[in-house]
Every structure is written in structure tokens, then in C-alpha cells.
Amino acid sequence: MGSIQKELSELVANNVITVTTAKDIENYYALKKEPQGNALLTIFGSLGAILVGLGIILIFAHNWDTFSQTTKTLLALLPLFVFQGLTAYCIVKEKSSLWKDASGILLFFAIGSSMALVAQIYNIPGDVSSFLFSWIILGMPLVYILRSNTLAFLQIIFATYYAVEAGYFNPERPWPYLFFIAALLPFYVKQIKTTPESNGVSIFNWLLPLSGIISLGAFLKGGNEWSLSILIYIAFACLLYNIGMLPYFRDRKTRRNGYLCLGLVTIVTLLLTTSFRWFWEEIVYRESPAPVLVGWGVLIALGLGIAYYTKRGKYGINPFQAVTFIFPVIFFVGMADTFIPVILINVLILALGVGCIKQGINKVDFKVLNFGMVMISTLIICRFFDTSGSFVIKGLLFVAVGVGFFATNYILIKKKKNNPVNSATHEN
Known part of the structure; x- marks a missing residue:
């Protein structure tokens, strides 16, 4: 790799290639140099670590009632201390990413198991959403300390679980979910800049929009707010699609562009749902509070802003991006009549097809x-x-x-x- 860097520096100095091209070439050879088995090894190593962590929890659970309170507390904290030591060892000795991923996953699950066991031993009250909140907060630093994609994926999955638990099954809105995702964005952006063609970035490109689609409904609570939920969801789907149309994502293969694919499928699914007359008869006549309108306005503004940005490039705005501002017009027409929006939606779907x-x-x-x-x-x-x-x-x-x-x-x-x-x- 050193000889390649030397040659690239010489080419840049002689104005044969640009600095950007040199970095792209360097990243290409860096990815190519990695052994092909590393990805599979990392996957199976991570799965093995997860199974080991779950196995330890089951072993303790089997003999739990026979232990004293002190013994239970020591056993509850033992995995936490052991895997903290293992993680520290991997950091100090600069072990491979496989070792760091495995130790980080074990420590992540040790945090959750220790919290759950201590709460059970001392009868500490709490619900699932508060437990998940504490677990995610304590596990977040591991992502940056170990620079682990696998831990970042686990954080997204557990953050989505938290949003579902807190928003769909409890009377609270999962606002901390937004903080969890925002805390992972710097790590995600860095991965995009350093290894844009890696499988880890591709998984991010699918996992983040999928998490957003699942969690969005948790913020729309109460019968009054469901009147504009379809507007919120279509605006969000259009935002995802517009992000996928940005030059960086558009130039990637389809399987690496989850924003485009998930946004497209969500848009079409929602349009097909609104193509039935019963939808307009049942939903659109309920009032919605100002915060929902503000959220919808923010999503629309972001979607239109990104669509305008792509128009400045070589692509222009396509019909699916135009849904961002076409559907709201149809929706508000439907406030006065239930027949006209049905015709317009069907014509729109036919035109898109x-x-x-x-x-x-x-x-x-x-x-x-x-x-x-x-x-x-x-x-x-x-x-x-x-x-x-x-x-x-x-x-x-x-x-x-x-x-x-x-x-x-x-x-x-x-x-x-x-x-x-x-x-x-x-x-x-």
C-alpha cells in the first residue's frame, strides 16, 4: 500500500490526477487488499459472540433460585467486568476488527443482562422502554470506542425496538429515539467518507431508512392525529426517495441504495392505499393539532430542498420526486370531496407506472x-x-x-x- 501511495503522490504533484481521484484510487486498493474471508469471519464471529452472551444468561437463569442475594449480585456483574477487561485488552493490543466486534457485542449484552438481573434482585421498578433507554445510552460509547459497524447496527435495532415499545404500546412519544439516531450519524458519515463501497455502509443505507419507517408511526398518537398520518408518511417516504436520488447514492448499485428502494416501495404502497374511496370517507374529516402540521411541513421542506438540489445536477426531478408536492394538493382537495381524489390518485399511479x-x-x-x-x-x-x-x-x-x-x-x-x-x- 505504501508504494501505491507514493506513486499517487507523484501523480498528484505532476498534475496527472486530482487529489480526489488519488483518494478514490487509494480507497479502492485498500478495500481490495482486505482478505475476502474477513467479511464472513466478522459475521460469524459476531453471531458467535451473540450466542455466547445469550448462553451465559440462560445458564445463570437455570440455577438462579438456588443462589443467595450476594451471589446473585456478583454473578450479575461478573460478565460485565469480564467483558470490559476483554474489550480493554483488544483496544490496548490493537486487535483486529473481528476481535473488537466480538468483545464489543459481548460487553453490550453483558450491560443489558447485568441491568436486568440487578433490577430483578433488588426489585427495582421500571418498564421495558426505560430499560431499553438505559441500555442504549450505556452501549452508545462502544460504537465510537471500538469503531464497530456491528455495534452500530445493534444500536439502530434496539433504538427501533425502543421506539416501538414506547410509542406503540405506551402513551408516550419516543423522542429519545431521535437522539439515538442523531448520535450515530457522525459514525455513519465517517464510514461513508472512508469506505463508501463497503458492505457495512450498504447495511447502514438499508437499516436507517427502515428504522425510520417503522418508528415514524410511534410519534403519531391518538385518533385526531391519524387524520394527517398519511401526509406525514408520504412526506417521509418522499424524503427517503429524494435522499436516494442524491448523486452519491444514485451512482451506487440498487442493492446498496436502501433510501431509494424503501422510499419508492413506501410511496407506491401508500398511494395504492389511498386509491380506495373508503380511505377518504373514513379519515380525512378529522382535525389535527399544530405539532403534526409542523412536522409535516419540515418533512416537505427537506424533501423539496433535496429534490431542488438534485435538479441542479444532471438528473433533474422525476415523477416520483414530484409526488412530494402533488399528493398534498390531492389530499386537501379530498377535504371537500371524496370522489375527485380517488380519480386523481388512480391517474397518478397509472402515470407513474x-x-x-x-x-x-x-x-x-x-x-x-x-x-x-x-x-x-x-x-x-x-x-x-x-x-x-x-x-x-x-x-x-x-x-x-x-x-x-x-x-x-x-x-x-x-x-x-x-x-x-x-x-x-x-x-x-
Whole structure:
């Protein structure tokens, strides 16, 4: 690696390449140099550490009633002290990331088990959400001390669990969840800058938006606030999609862009939900408090800001980004009439599906093409259940969509064979 750095420095000094290009090349060779088995070794090592931690808890639980209170306390704290020592040893001796991940995971679960056991021994009152809050707070420094992706993933998972427990099953809003995610963002940003093509960053790109989608509903509590929940969710989904459309994420492979994929699927799912008339008859006539409107406004502003930023680049705003400001207009139209928004939503879904098919054919992209076909097929299935038309007409529609699937994919295959060079350019 040292010789590569020396050569890159020489090329930069002679203005052959830029500093940015030199860093990209250096990162590429750094990732390439890592043994291919390291990723699997880290995964199985982390799983092994989790199983060991859970096994120790079960062993203690089996013989728990036979111990005295003092013995129980010592046993409860023993894993915490042991794994703290192991973690300190890995840091001082500068062990590999596998060792640090394993010791960090063991210490993370030791924190939770010690807290739970001490609370049980001394009958300390508390609920699950407060227990999770303390556990996450105590485990957060380990992410930065050990620079462990696995611990960061565990923190996101447990933060989501906390939001679900506190928000869905208790009368409180899980505001600390926002703090937990914000505390992990500097670590995430650093990983993006240092190892943008790593599997760890790809997992972050899926785990963070998925956590947000699951946890968002925990902040929308009470019957009055559900009137605007669909606006909040679509605004959030559009925000995720717009983040995925930023040049950094857009230039990555689809499987590494969870923001784009999850945002897209959520947008389409919510639009299909609102394509039924019962939705507008049941929900839109309830009042909502000012904080919900403020939250919606913030999400809309962020989504539109990012969409405007992407427009300045080479991509421009596409129809799915336009949903950010199209759906609110339809929603507020629905405040006065329940029929017009149903028609507009169905037309919007149809237009998005046709747009995907057109884009898929133009760019020779089977994923985009078939996603558009799936959108139209799902729309037809939805209308199958809420319309009273003839079964013959409905059957003919399904036949037409099936033929469309075959015809469009056949056209795309022929186009790809006739122009393999351009086709390869558009493939992710």
C-alpha cells in the first residue's frame, strides 16, 4: 500500500490526477487488499459472540433460585467486568476488527443482562422502554470506542425496538429515539467518507431508512392525529426517495441504495392505499393539532430542498420526486370531496407506472420496466375488489397486463441484443 501511495503522490504533484481521484484510487486498493474471508469471519464471529452472551444468561437463569442475594449480585456483574477487561485488552493490543466486534457485542449484552438481573434482585421498578433507554445510552460509547459497524447496527435495532415499545404500546412519544439516531450519524458519515463501497455502509443505507419507517408511526398518537398520518408518511417516504436520488447514492448499485428502494416501495404502497374511496370517507374529516402540521411541513421542506438540489445536477426531478408536492394538493382537495381524489390518485399511479415502463425501455433496465408493470397490475387488482364491473372485462384487463409483461420484456431483450454497449452502460 505504501508504494501505491507514493506513486499517487507523484501523480498528484505532476498534475496527472486530482487529489480526489488519488483518494478514490487509494480507497479502492485498500478495500481490495482486505482478505475476502474477513467479511464472513466478522459475521460469524459476531453471531458467535451473540450466542455466547445469550448462553451465559440462560445458564445463570437455570440455577438462579438456588443462589443467595450476594451471589446473585456478583454473578450479575461478573460478565460485565469480564467483558470490559476483554474489550480493554483488544483496544490496548490493537486487535483486529473481528476481535473488537466480538468483545464489543459481548460487553453490550453483558450491560443489558447485568441491568436486568440487578433490577430483578433488588426489585427495582421500571418498564421495558426505560430499560431499553438505559441500555442504549450505556452501549452508545462502544460504537465510537471500538469503531464497530456491528455495534452500530445493534444500536439502530434496539433504538427501533425502543421506539416501538414506547410509542406503540405506551402513551408516550419516543423522542429519545431521535437522539439515538442523531448520535450515530457522525459514525455513519465517517464510514461513508472512508469506505463508501463497503458492505457495512450498504447495511447502514438499508437499516436507517427502515428504522425510520417503522418508528415514524410511534410519534403519531391518538385518533385526531391519524387524520394527517398519511401526509406525514408520504412526506417521509418522499424524503427517503429524494435522499436516494442524491448523486452519491444514485451512482451506487440498487442493492446498496436502501433510501431509494424503501422510499419508492413506501410511496407506491401508500398511494395504492389511498386509491380506495373508503380511505377518504373514513379519515380525512378529522382535525389535527399544530405539532403534526409542523412536522409535516419540515418533512416537505427537506424533501423539496433535496429534490431542488438534485435538479441542479444532471438528473433533474422525476415523477416520483414530484409526488412530494402533488399528493398534498390531492389530499386537501379530498377535504371537500371524496370522489375527485380517488380519480386523481388512480391517474397518478397509472402515470407513474407508465413512466417507469417508458424509462425502462429507453434505458434498457429490466428492474424499472417490471416495477412499472407491477404497479399497473397491482392497481388493476385493487380496482378488481372495489368495482362492480363485468368479470369478463376484468379478466381481459389481466390478460392485457400479462401480454404487456411478455411484450415489453421481449422488446427490451431484443433492444439489449441489438445494442449491447449502451445496454451495459445502463445496467446497475
